[in-house]
Each structure stands twice: as C-alpha cells, then as structure tokens.
Amino acid sequence: MKAATWTGVNEVSVEEVPEPQLLNDHDVILKVKQSVTCGSDLHLLGGYIPFMRAGDVLGHEFIGEIVEAGPAVRNRKVGDRVVGAPFAACGNCWYCKQEQYSLCDNGNAAPGITEGLWGQSPGGCLGYSHAMGGYAGSHAEYIRVPYGDVGTFVVPEGVSDTRALFASDAASTGWMGADLAGTKPGDVVAVWGAGGVGQMAARAAMLLGAEQVFVVDRIPERLQQVREHVGAEAIDYSRTDVLAELRERTGGRGPDVCIEAVGMEAHSSGSAGVYDQVKQQLRLQTDRPTALREAVMACRKGGSLFTLGVFAAMVDKFPLGALMNKGLTFRGAQVHAQRYIPELLERMERGELTTEHLATHVLPLSEAPRGYQMFKEKEDGCVRAVFTPGS
Amino acid sequence: MPLPKILARAAGLATEAGSGALQQLQHLRLPGVGQASVTDDPDTAARRWRAVTVLTDPEQLRTETPAPLARFGDRLEVRVTPAPGDRGAELAARFRSPVTEEELGELRSALREAKQRIETGEVLRNEPQPHGHRAQTPQGKALDGMDERAAKEGVL
Numbered sequence: 001m002k003a004a005t006w007t008g009v010n011e012v013s014v015e016e017v018p019e020p021q022l023l024n025d026h027d028v029i030l031k032v033k034q035s036v037t038c039g040s041d042l043h044l045l046g047g048y049i050p051f052m053r054a055g056d057v058l059g060h061e062f063i064g065e066i067v068e069a070g071p072a073v074r075n076r077k078v079g080d081r082v083v084g085a086p087f088a089a090c091g092n093c094w095y096c097k098q099e100q101y102s103l104c105d106n107g108n109a110a111p112g113i114t115e116g117l118w119g120q121s122p123g124g125c126l127g128y129s130h131a132m133g134g135y136a137g138s139h140a141e142y143i144r145v146p147y148g149d150v151g152t153f154v155v156p157e158g159v160s161d162t163r164a165l166f167a168s169d170a171a172s173t174g175w176m177g178a179d180l181a182g183t184k185p186g187d188v189v190a191v192w193g194a195g196g197v198g199q200m201a202a203r204a205a206m207l208l209g210a211e212q213v214f215v216v217d218r219i220p221e222r223l224q225q226v227r228e229h230v231g232a233e234a235i236d237y238s239r240t241d242v243l244a245e246l247r248e249r250t251g252g253r254g255p256d257v258c259i260e261a262v263g264m265e266a267h268s269s270g271s272a273g274v275y276d277q278v279k280q281q282l283r284l285q286t287d288r289p290t291a292l293r294e295a296v297m298a299c300r301k302g303g304s305l306f307t308l309g310v311f312a313a314m315v316d317k318f319p320l321g322a323l324m325n326k327g328l329t330f331r332g333a334q335v336h337a338q339r340y341i342p343e344l345l346e347r348m349e350r351g352e353l354t355t356e357h358l359a360t361h362v363l364p365l366s367e368a369p370r371g372y373q374m375f376k377e378k379e380d381g382c383v384r385a386v387f388t389p390g391s
Numbered sequence: 392m393p394l395p396k397i398l399a400r401a402a403g404l405a406t407e408a409g410s411g412a413l414q415q416l417q418h419l420r421l422p423g424v425g426q427a428s429v430t431d432d433p434d435t436a437a438r439r440w441r442a443v444t445v446l447t448d449p450e451q452l453r454t455e456t457p458a459p460l461a462r463f464g465d466r467l468e469v470r471v472t473p474a475p476g477d478r479g480a481e482l483a484a485r486f487r488s489p490v491t492e493e494e495l496g497e498l499r500s501a502l503r504e505a506k507q508r509i510e511t512g513e514v515l516r517n518e519p520q521p522h523g524h525r526a527q528t529p530q531g532k533a534l535d536g537m538d539e540r541a542a543k544e545g546v547l
Contacts, residue, residue: 005523015523023516053534055523072512092510094446094478105443106507109517112544113537116416116428120546124517130538136520146515 002389003057003140004368009047010376012369017057020136020144025072028148030064030084034165035138036359037375037385039195040310043264044129045372048286049312051113051131058368059139059387060086060127061169063161066152073148081161082152083168083345084145085337088124088133091150095123102334107146108133117313122334139368141389153341156349162362162386166196166355167344170384172337173308174200175344177259178208180331181306185209190246190255190298192291194222194234196358196384197308198261202232205257207352214255216242216291218269221360221381229357238269246298254300263309266290279316289315296322296330307332358384365389405529409536413544414492428544433489440470441498441547442483443506449473449480457505460484463498482506496543503542 007013020029038061043049045058066080076082089096089104096104107123108114113131114121126145127137136143145151155164174197183189189205191198194217202213213232217223223234235245246254264287267273276288292307296319299305305328323330347353360383363371371385418430431439445452452471460469463484470483482505484498507514525531 001521003521003523007523007526013523017521017523018519020521021519023518024513026511026513050530051534051537053522053531053538054526054528057521057523088515090507090511090515092446094444097446106511106515109515110538110541111503112413112541115545116413124515130534130541134517134520134538136522140521142521144520147511 001141002365003136004059004365004387006044006052006056006058007054010045012045012058012372014366014368015055017140019142022068022070023144024146025070026147026149027070028066028073028076028145028152029068030062030082030143030145030152031067032062032064032138032140032143032389033161035059035062035140035387035389036165037372038169039197039263040128041372042376043310043312045376046265048264049129049131051129053130056127056129057136057140058127059137060125061165062138062143063155063165063168064143066148067142069148075149076152076154080152081155083155083164083341084126084138084143085151085153085341086125086128086169086335087337088126088135088146089150089338090147096150099336099339100333101336101338110134125334139365139387139389141365150338153345156345159345159348160356162356162359163348163354164345165386166200166358167341167348169335169337170196170358171200171344171353171355172340173197173335174202174261175204175340176333176336177201177261177306177308178204178257179340180333181257181259181304182329183208183210183257186211187256188212188250188253189257189259190214190216190295191232191259191261192216192295193261193309194219194226195261198259199226199230199358200355201259201261201308202226203230203353205259206231207347210257212250214246214249218267219378222383225357225383229354242294243298250300254298254303256300256303258295258299258303258305260292260295260305260307260309262291264288264311266292266309276316285316286313287311287315289318293317293319296328299326299328302327304329305331310334359386361385363387364391405532406536406539409533410540411536412533413537413540428546436495437486437489440483440485441502442481443502443547444474444478444480445482445506445509446479447509452480452482452509457482457509459501459504459508462501467498493543496540499545499547500542502547
C-alpha cells in the first residue's frame, strides 16, 4: 500500500509499504478515508522528538472504514465508518477507568524510553515515534488500531467525513483543554494558538458557557477563521502587546482560564522569541515555551492554565514564581480522545460544532510532502492539509 | 574486510550502542532526566521489590501466580497486597539472590506482561509494523537498539 513516511529531518516521502496485520485479538484494520496533518507532527518532522526511524508512517488523526476485526472485538464490525482515537488505550486499566485514556498503562508496548525521560510512561500514540509505542500512523491506505472497541467510534450518518475527522484529535484535544481547565459559565478564556486545536478549544469554551473568549496568533487567515467560524475575539500578537490587551479587555483582571495550544516550537516577534530560538538551536533547552510563559503572566490571580501544545522535555525561564504566588492551577495532558469523541460527534450532528473550515487543503496522499510543506510554512493560508488515501 | 561487512559491523555496533544508551539513560541522575531504573549495587538491586498495580481482585492473584512470573520458579519471591483507593492489587516480585541487569530487565518485562494479560487478556504487540525504506544510518540503528531494549527498561 501507499503511505506517507518520515525519511529524515524535514523530509516526507510517499512510499510503498506492507499492509498492516491484525497483531492482537482486539485489533481492527481501517481503510483510511481521510487523515490530517497535526501541528504536533511538525515536532517529529523537524527532529525535535528524536525517536523517529526513517520509514515510519506518519499521522494520528483519521477517519476510515473497518475492513477487518480481531476475534475479541465485540462492538465494531466490518463496514462501520469510524473515527479513530490517536492514543491506543485498553479501556480496562485504572487510568482508562478514570477516562484518562492517553495515560493508559497498557497502550505503549515499549514504555522504557518515556519512563526514562519522564519517570512514567503515558500511553502509546499512533504514528508518533518509537518513544510512543512505534505504531504506524494513518497517512496510509490502511491502519491497524489496537483495542478497536475502545479506540474507534461509529460516525452518525448525517455527519460528513471531513467534519467527523477532526473529532479524532483537534476537537477532542481542544474540548479537553477547556473542560479540564475548569471553564464554567461566565468565565473569560484566552487561547494561545489559532490552529485547529486552538480554534476548537475556543469553540469548546464558548459552548461550555464562557462569556468572552480570545484567541492569540499572528497568522491573518487563522485569525479570520477565529472571527468567522468560531465566533471568538482575535488578538494579533505581532501588532499589539498581548498582556496589555488582555488586561484592558478584562477590567484589569486577566482571563480566568488560559489555554496554551502552541507547544514546543512557539514563535514570538520579540526578544523572548530570539532568546528561545538561540537556546533551542544550541540544545541548551529542548522546547520553546514562549506562549506558555505569556499565558502564566496573563492569567488572573487564582486562575487556571492548561497546556495542550506538545512539549518534549526541558524549558528555560519558566515563571514558576508567578505560577506559585498567583495561586494558579496548572494542568496539561495528551488527548483523552475516547472521553470526548462520542459527545463531539453528537454536537457535530446537531450542527453545534463545525470543523470543515479547518480543512483548507484537501490533497491525495501522493501529495503529502507538499501538504506538509504548506502546513509547516503556513503557505497559501494552510490551516490543515487533509490527505485522502482512497482517492 | 569488504565494505558491506564493515557497514554491517558498524550497524551492529550502533544497535548495541542504542541499547546501551537507553540502559545508561535510566541510570543518569541529571536534574530532570533519567529517573527510571534504580542505581543500586547488585545485591540491593536483586532484593528490591519491583511492582505493578493491577486493576483486579488481589485474591485472584494470590490464588495463582501469573504465568510470566511463574516461569522464574523459586528464584523469585512474589507478594500481592491490596492497592489503596480501589486501584486493585499491587503485584510485586524480587529475586532471592544477586542477578544481572539483563535478568532484572526480564523481570520488568514479566511484570508488565502479567499486568496486561490480567487487565486486557493479551500482550500488546507492535511488531511487525508497516514501514518504508529504513536507511541504515548509525542514528537509525541506535534507535533500533533502544527499541529492542525498551521493554526491559523503565521505572520498575
């Protein structure tokens, strides 16, 4: 079959690879209908997460049709149109029972690397390096999904492929941030990053009752989408002082909830951005936390901060003093998609949550290298490049 | 020595280096990294309990030693205690006498395997996976070595 693979730093190829097999009784195999680039892929692409092997199949956000199911699969059948969750989660361990699916004890078949890095291993993530289980990803004609009953969700008939696709990760991650940050009616929420996840976090905050929602970015097309499709207020950090702007617009308090949806390759137009770039390139820090620092400083006293952006290891100049003395609550997580996908699909069916606008570029799989190039460089207003392996 | 043989030997060394690097990473005590495997001397390492928490009734584990641990025979002591907060059972094991790093790695794998079999009914596999052309670079081979070693390393 054809698949888009990582072949080196900033190199994506389309290659002929073997088809996946059922390796466990709980597995399902999907024929992939659509699979989409995610901002977190860029950390793999750029070599910032150095656990990719040349030839690894990329992709973890996808929709497809079940074409094969293992003998222990009970609730899915061949022919089901399903959205897949990025993380392999067993559904039976203590973490899964707490609905913390990305922390599944059994989802990473090779947990030694992440236990060495982080002291504990989260679950395994499809198409996301050998540190996260070494699973082949979804930018392919077929994908194996471990624990098929837990990791796939039947899509209601009235929901289009492209709308449902984003329930897999962008919408579920965004929703998780707004939910676990404790957003409640009347809150003021600020989101850093107007990519797919940031937009979905903002939309989730609005649907959870936030009275005012801001999204911070610098890309005009993305800020326009925030205004048009999400209905939130856009702040262009390249044209204004974000901290001053937020204080001015919140009666001097700052947002109740701050959600960081940028991650380890944050940009900044100021000296902080230069500082972080230099330190990262010299390997004196692994991650650039520019947006995260700003979120800590912006958050109101006693407020809540959630990081959805992916970080790998170390950051420098993290304002821990502000975090502690302002009494902030700080949380983060990889996506517990299984917890949110059912509700999101229902909201998509009711028309409360639309995502099609994120798919700015729909391409055949053969154009995956160009898709990643556009996505990485944000060319031609690219918010997400969607690949259609079947076409 | 012919070039292909030299390259194969270099690749083999890189794989070993990757495996060794992961093992070393677990023993580093730099701030913020490598807080996984313990750094005890062999006697203490053998006698330290290594444990997983399994979401199951402790009685079930007391009745029958899980097969992956039973394979070690009487070289192991096995202990089962209820986990606090309705988290199931703490399944712990330790060697009766000094052992090698490799044997400790096998115990880590066995504990993880036991937990998976009880909680999910099977052991999750990740090989073979579809992949494209694997360039035979030293970095790539080192990662292969880490991958091979990963099941035997970690916090246990």
